[in-house]
Amino acid sequence: MQLKEIGEFGFIERFKPHFNDLLSGDIIGIGDDCAIIPANENEDWIVTTDLLMEDVHFLRQSISPFQLGYKSLAVNLSDIAAMGGTPIGSFLSIAIPKDLDVEYLDRFMEGYHKLSQKYNTALLGGDTTKSLKHLAINVTVIGKCSKGKARKRSDAKIGDVICVTGSLGDSAGGLQLLLDGVRTNTFHDYLLNKHHQPEPQIKEGIFLAKENGVNAMMDISDGISSDLKHILKASKVSAEVDIQSIPISDELRNESVKYNWNAIEKATSGGEDYELLLTVDPKDYDRVSKDFKMQFLKPLIKIGTITEGNPEINWTDKGKIIELSASGFNHFK
Amino acid sequence: MQLKEIGEFGFIERFKPHFNDLLSGDIIGIGDDCAIIPANENEDWIVTTDLLMEDVHFLRQSISPFQLGYKSLAVNLSDIAAMGGTPIGSFLSIAIPKDLDVEYLDRFMEGYHKLSQKYNTALLGGDTTKSLKHLAINVTVIGKCSKGKARKRSDAKIGDVICVTGSLGDSAGGLQLLLDGVRTNTFHDYLLNKHHQPEPQIKEGIFLAKENGVNAMMDISDGISSDLKHILKASKVSAEVDIQSIPISDELRNESVKYNWNAIEKATSGGEDYELLLTVDPKDYDRVSKDFKMQFLKPLIKIGTITEGNPEINWTDKGKIIELSASGFNHFK
Numbered sequence: 039m040q041l042k043e044i045g046e047f048g049f050i051e052r053f054k055p056h057f058n059d060l061l062s063g064d065i066i067g068i069g070d071d072c073a074i075i076p077a078n079e080n081e082d083w084i085v086t087t088d089l090l091m092e093d094v095h096f097l098r099q100s101i102s103p104f105q106l107g108y109k110s111l112a113v114n115l116s117d118i119a120a121m122g123g124t125p126i127g128s129f130l131s132i133a134i135p136k137d138l139d140v141e142y143l144d145r146f147m148e149g150y151h152k153l154s155q156k157y158n159t160a161l162l163g164g165d166t167t168k169s170l171k172h173l174a175i176n177v178t179v180i181g182k183c184s185k186g187k188a189r190k191r192s193d194a195k196i197g198d199v200i201c202v203t204g205s206l207g208d209s210a211g212g213l214q215l216l217l218d219g220v221r222t223n224t225f226h227d228y229l230l231n232k233h234h235q236p237e238p239q240i241k242e243g244i245f246l247a248k249e250n251g252v253n254a255m256m257d258i259s260d261g262i263s264s265d266l267k268h269i270l271k272a273s274k275v276s277a278e279v280d281i282q283s284i285p286i287s288d289e290l291r292n293e294s295v296k297y298n299w300n301a302i303e304k305a306t307s308g309g310e311d312y313e314l315l316l317t318v319d320p321k322d323y324d325r326v327s328k329d330f331k332m333q334f335l336k337p338l339i340k341i342g343t344i345t346e347g348n349p350e351i352n353w354t355d356k357g358k359i360i361e362l363s364a365s366g367f368n369h370f371k
Numbered sequence: 372m373q374l375k376e377i378g379e380f381g382f383i384e385r386f387k388p389h390f391n392d393l394l395s396g397d398i399i400g401i402g403d404d405c406a407i408i409p410a411n412e413n414e415d416w417i418v419t420t421d422l423l424m425e426d427v428h429f430l431r432q433s434i435s436p437f438q439l440g441y442k443s444l445a446v447n448l449s450d451i452a453a454m455g456g457t458p459i460g461s462f463l464s465i466a467i468p469k470d471l472d473v474e475y476l477d478r479f480m481e482g483y484h485k486l487s488q489k490y491n492t493a494l495l496g497g498d499t500t501k502s503l504k505h506l507a508i509n510v511t512v513i514g515k516c517s518k519g520k521a522r523k524r525s526d527a528k529i530g531d532v533i534c535v536t537g538s539l540g541d542s543a544g545g546l547q548l549l550l551d552g553v554r555t556n557t558f559h560d561y562l563l564n565k566h567h568q569p570e571p572q573i574k575e576g577i578f579l580a581k582e583n584g585v586n587a588m589m590d591i592s593d594g595i596s597s598d599l600k601h602i603l604k605a606s607k608v609s610a611e612v613d614i615q616s617i618p619i620s621d622e623l624r625n626e627s628v629k630y631n632w633n634a635i636e637k638a639t640s641g642g643e644d645y646e647l648l649l650t651v652d653p654k655d656y657d658r659v660s661k662d663f664k665m666q667f668l669k670p671l672i673k674i675g676t677i678t679e680g681n682p683e684i685n686w687t688d689k690g691k692i693i694e695l696s697a698s699g700f701n702h703f704k
Binding site: 039089138 | 372373374376377379382383385386389390393394395398400401405406408410411412416418419420421422424425426427428459460462464465466467469471472473474476477480484487488491492493494495496497498499500501502503504505507509511513
């Protein structure tokens with residue numbers, strides 16, 4: 039059987055049950071942005087890992103080594119942010135092809151260090167080895183949360199307001215410029231930068247995890263049409279999302295007009311935005327949203343509501359039900 | 372500049388200093404088998420990660436998927452053993468080429484599960500993605516040690532007895548059979564198995580970390596001629612090792628005669644034995660060695676002595692000084 043027939047999640051479901059009996063009581067394993075391991079009286083530790091492969095996740099000729107180093111750590115810190123955690127340290131494994139020189143690696147480590155410094159995350163270890171062809175980068179990050187306060191995908195409640203922390207689809211717009219071979223200029227910097235050097239919402243995550251009423255949370259890596267479903271499945275609820283409420287930047291809007299892109303599709307299933315997706319108790323939403331805006335000078339954007347029913351997204355356009363065929367990536371297609 | 376000019380450790384030295392100021396007080400980062408992070412009053416947590424690349428670390432046509440799954444975890448558990456730790460959980464990232472089917476992955480996970488079960492190590496998370504060509508496998512393991520009891524490379528003392536927990540060079544012998552295209556039969560199973568399905572010395576490590584007098588410890592992944600130097604550098608001491616005392620199995624001895632291999636070279640610089648290398652206070656050696664034999668029905672084998680001087684190994688043959696040119700792998704040659 040080919041892997042594409044069952045996909046990443048189908049594969050995980052095949053072996054996950056066999057490992058369940060090895061799980062000791064309080065540890066939460068496979069199935070969220072991070073695993074949660076009780077560490078001491080006051081803290082749970084959270085752990086995440088991500089593997090980036092050349093020509094699958096990035097093209098070496100498109101992304102600078104500095105950006106690649108930055109992004110390799112950023113996508114992991116984003117998982118820490120998704121739980122509302124504070125990073126403790128990271129581990130970097132890197133398989134290096136022969137044609138990659140030390141100067142490239144120095145720039146890569148500069149980018150990695152830049153983001154490490156920003157969130158005070160030490161590089162604690164790793165592995166360096168040879169690769170015959172493609173550059174492979176695996177990062178593991180350990181973080182911490184106040185005991186029992188890590189925000190999980192499974193905690194969405196019926197009636198919750200569904201929110202995101204920023205505009206969606208920008209990264210996908212940047213990627214599209216690269217894929218289409220557009221001769222980019224400084225007007226494109228915003229979208230390209232969102233794609234090459236995403237910013238993990240660490241401070242936003244920590245802030246939101248302290249707020250009562252913030253229930254489920256995750257980061258947006260595959261696009262909300264795919265990611266929100268993870269929350270719905272884990273929480274056994276349904277959702278209604280109005281496409282008019284999805285935040286789209288002026289930059290994405292302009293380029294979409296220019297190049298005839300479907301901005302809504304980019305925003306819902308483009309992926310790699312690394313904004314946070316969360317559900318908030320409706321009675322707390324106004325307060326949390328106001329506090330969030332005061333703290334971060336940007337709104338907590340409401341895009342829909344958690345409802346009762348099957349774990350699927352019911353899309354509307356100004357309240358009218360619509361169909362949306364696009365779905366998140368399946369890496370194995 | 373090409374990476375092979377400076378090697379893995381030269382590369383690490385380039386960026387390590389920049390990350391030092393991000394290290395908070397009690398965490399021990401880059402430079403040992405595992406990082407050490409204080410978790411609570413009684414425990415330190417230890418973390419290690421290893422990246423295995425197809426055609427660099429393994430040949431898919433030589434190793435069965437079960438063995439590959441087993442080995443991917445084993446090499447990491449061996450680092451936990453090296454500190455005297457007990458594994459808590461593992462994280463598996465895997466980049467899968469298109470020509471690899473679900474049945475292969477099932478067998479891989481069976482091998483991974485077999486070893487997970489043996490040492491009660493839950494699989495807590497990971498990442499599954501596509502690879503354009505080579506299978507890439509990264510495993511991270513978190514373990515725990517009694518506070519302050521993790522055995523480090525930097526704790527060897529002058530006069531210490533240098534010991535290993537088992538025969539050396541067997542894995543290199545198994546690899547040589549494969550590289551030479553020998554038509555293997557059941558007589559070769561011992562060496563091949565040592566190469567394909569190494570056993571992490573978890574119980575031995577836990578036992579030894581409880582013993583007073585066991586000072587420095589590490590696992591043997593690159594061969595003692597390379598690995599022992601890490602202890603010497605970290606502890607700022609020298610060593611004398613007599614090649615006659617290096618444990619060589621009958622199987623390696625027999626095949627070495629048959630195929631004209633240098634068994635001593637295989638044993639000192641072959642790598643991937645995953646036995647433990649440790650230094651023991653001479654006043655404790657007899658007791659520790661006796662207890663170890665009672666517990667594990669195998670001896671703790673004395674191979675040399677820690678001495679004062681430069682961090683280098685002075686090899687002897689029945690007490691007479693000799694030169695040994697072979698050194699551990701440099702992955703970038």
